[in-house]
Amino acid sequence: MKTIEQINEKILKGEAVVLTAEEVVKMAKQEGVKEVAKKVDVVTTATFAPMCSSGAFVNFGHTKPPMRMEKIEIEGVEVYGGLAAVDGYIGATQESKQDKTFGGAHIIELLIRGENLKLNAEGKGTDCYPRKQFEGYINKQTINDFFMFNPRNAYQNYSAATNSSDRTIYTYMGKLLPRFGNVTYSTSGELSPLLKDPKMLTIGLGTKIFLCGSEGYVVWPGTQFRNDVKVNEHGIPISPARTLVVIGDAKRMSPRYLRAAYFKNYGVTLFVGIGVPIPVLNEEIAYFVSKSNEEITTEVRDYGKPGRPVLRLVSYAELKSGWIEIDGKRVKTSSISSMTMAREIADVLKKWIVEGRFLLTKPVKFFDEHRSVKSLEEIKEAERFKIQEPTCVNCGMCVGVCMYDALKMVNDVLKFEEDACVRCGLCSDVCPVGVKLPPL
Structure with missing residues (x-):
């Protein structure tokens, strides 16, 4: 067992053992998970992929x-x-x-x-x-201010896409050729942050990350976060599951680690570079960071049919081989994210940590409560909402305009003396929530 505080001490002393996710997979195959748990302090993970649910706040x-x-x-x-x-x-x-x-x-x-x-x-x-x-x-x-705030990034696994229909279709997974002409996938496999810590045992509110070339932070579970999905025999989700809300100072970011893009007949999106350090605190975490592309699986879904049915499960090793088999047909595969950039990000984050420029943070809250994803259901002929009668919020705006001292703040509570009120209406005119005095 280790703690984040102990690992940070080793980082500051230049003694921490830091490996990228791909390096730790090789080590585990040679030496085993127990040695990974004993010897390795931090594993760096990364992804560089289109993440539509992204954006930035600006104060002009x-x-x-x-x-x-x-x-x-x-x-x-x-x-x-x-x-x-x-x-x-x-x-x-x-x-x-x-x-x-x-x-x-x-x-x-x-x-x-x-x-x-x-x-x-x-x-x-x-x-x-x-x-x-x-x-x-x-x-x-x-x-004045320019900071990235992305509501849904770093998807934990994502389904591969193909198309059984007779026409070419254009999607956020790229161009899908007819009659199983190709398969596209997005997740960076054994480098992917949330596949290396699938239970999010080390990632939560306040986790410091690499975000587009600068420091960023995890600030909440991402939209469409779900942890009710099926896992494979290694305990890793096989379909889209957890996501992250991330934030960072865009003024400090590097254009190398994000890229605007346009997917034909779908729309504009943004490639976002994210790297997450996984502290190897115990054998369970060592087990998960050691999982290889052969042991990480995802679904292949048919975007050519309503509901996008699952055709089969496939490992990332198969997807990265360039070909998979669907219904007896050999189908070409390609990634829509950049493994080259993901590797570079994992290496850069590793360098920051080894040089003592990047310390780990302990989450102040873990995202372990049960969450599922709902589909939008239209409620037909629903009863419309009713405007509620406004009630006083004790802000005190009315006190400053009352010329007859009918309204006073006593111990931060608004007091109304009806006998002094002449019903001039000035208080109602300034009330921000719409409270009206009753008629005399």
């Missing part, structure tokens, strides 16, 4: 005079402005109105590269934010 800084930006575009790509005066969220898959092959992912990459981009913003104009329009250029140095 206030204009002169100030404005509340409500309709925002950068180079023709819509930025969500329903946050605050000059905050916006750039979704990676948001497409340009002029060019569907260009979108939010490109804006994020270009900002990280340091390019100047045209910002157009509009607002209705208010007393405190009188300006109604802005047109000018921004870059990552001129904006």
